[in-house]
Amino acid sequence: MAIDASAHGRTETEQETATGSVWSALRPLVLRLHFYAGLLIAPLLLIAAISGLLYALSFQAEKIVYRHELTVPAGERTLPLSRQIEAAREARPDGTVTAVWPGSEKDATTRVLMSAPGVEEGTSLAVFVDPYTAEIRGELPSYGSSGALPLRTWLDSLHRDLQLGDPGRNYSELAASWLWVVALGGLLLWLGRRRTARRALFVPERGARGRRRTLSRHGAVGLWAVTGLVLLSATGLTWSRYAGENIGAVQDQLGGATPTVSAALAPGTGTAAGGDHEGHGGGAGGAHHGTDVGVDRALAAARGAGIDGPLSLTLPGEGTGYVIRETDATFPVHLDSVAVDPADGRVIDELRFADYSILAQLTRFGIDAHMGVFLGLPNQLALAALALALIALILWGYRMWWLRRPTKAHGLRGGRPVPRGTWRRVPLPVLLPLAAVTALIGWFVPLFGLSLLAFLVVDLAVGAVARARA
DSSP: OHHHHHHHHHHHHHHHHHHHHHHHHHHHHHHHHHHHHHHHHHHHHHHHHHHHHHHHHHHHHHHHHTHHHHBOOOOSOOOOHHHHHHHHHHHOTTOEEEEEEOOSSTTBOEEEEEEOTTOOTTEEEEEEEOTTTOOEEEEEEEETTTTBOHHHHHHHHHHHHTTSOGGGHHHHHHHHHHHHHHHHHHHHHHHTSOOSOGGGGTSOOTTOOHHHHHHHHHHHHHHHHHHHHHHHHHHHHTTSSHHHHHHHHHHHHTTOSOOOOOOBOOTTOOOOOSGGGGGGTOOSSSOOOSOOOOHHHHHHHHHHTTOOSSEEEEOOOTTBOEEEEEOBOSSSOBOOEEEEOTTTOOEEEEEOGGGSOHHHHHHHHHHHHHHTOSSSHHHHHHHHHHHHHHHHHHHHHHHHHHHTSOTTOOTTOOOOOOOTTGGGGSOHHHHHHHHHHHHHHHHHSHHHHHHHHHHHHHHHHHHHHHHHHO
């Protein structure tokens, strides 16, 4: 037994030694990658962090800036939804009603969404109606399914594409492509450092000075923020231009696509899209093709099917019925939806959030969390904290780079990178799979692969110039 125990002990020691030698060989490579990525990609990450911080704060800012449009004195009894829609139509006769968002709080206005001349594609004109008096409180452009108003829309575009449209989306995709690499690389480097006290792993060292103090803050804060940063990177890539297409294809193959309720009507079934029933809130404009029970009965049918709380109601179109969706993305999630036949007010299809696949539910959680709506205010505060942490990490990283500059350096010469050729120290059984995985990730996340290839080409060119001079 003693012999067996000794042999087992030697085996574990040999494994620990082998693991240590592999990390000793990998560490310079990880450090060099972390150095260059932090140095060259950090400006993009800094822009994304600052704009993301402003976006996280925009939810509460909207309530202040647009309080006149969003809130009213609470009354005793609300008017029928059809009457509120009629008031919006009277205020904007040139618009076509497409959807209605009844107020979810007693002091909230009803938002009537319209397509109207002069409104940009992908944007609706929101007319805010007092649900107690049908008074028009104002009108504003409303963007997307989240109903972002001009302030949040502008900040969202700044964060997503720097107000440059599709070309600007390359910046945010490049930042998201590298954020997880920088974060996980920094985590490995921080965990692999030797330290006398375990406390120094989680809390900045007391009494440290100079670069050591900056490194201590950089590492400890990065350790606490790394999980959130990786999740932000992953969820941000889901709607990027190039990596997003690949991620979407994989989700579809795995059954992770978000399902939608079917509002299609049987051939020959009449729908009302305006006409004689405009005063009853029926339809979204166009020719009259049949009877319409109106939005009030459609809403009542949805309520009877268990659709409750904050919701949106999309009016019928050609060959489609009403679609009523829950919009409460806070926890517990209420995202059920039903379709209602405008001819008789019958529920023709329903979709429960519990019917989503696990992957589709996780995708929904991730995207909503990235957008700051999953848990409401706590989610937004967490996003703001992550943005501030990333800003601090970037600034501390640049400070460490500056402090590593030669002591007799003049001008703007910065810190020294890890020496070249560190990849040669990596054992071949580790290097080959690592290179294969890197190539696969570079193919799946194209901007990461292209930028990494550019780094390598530039690094080889600089090395060749340096050898020629030597």
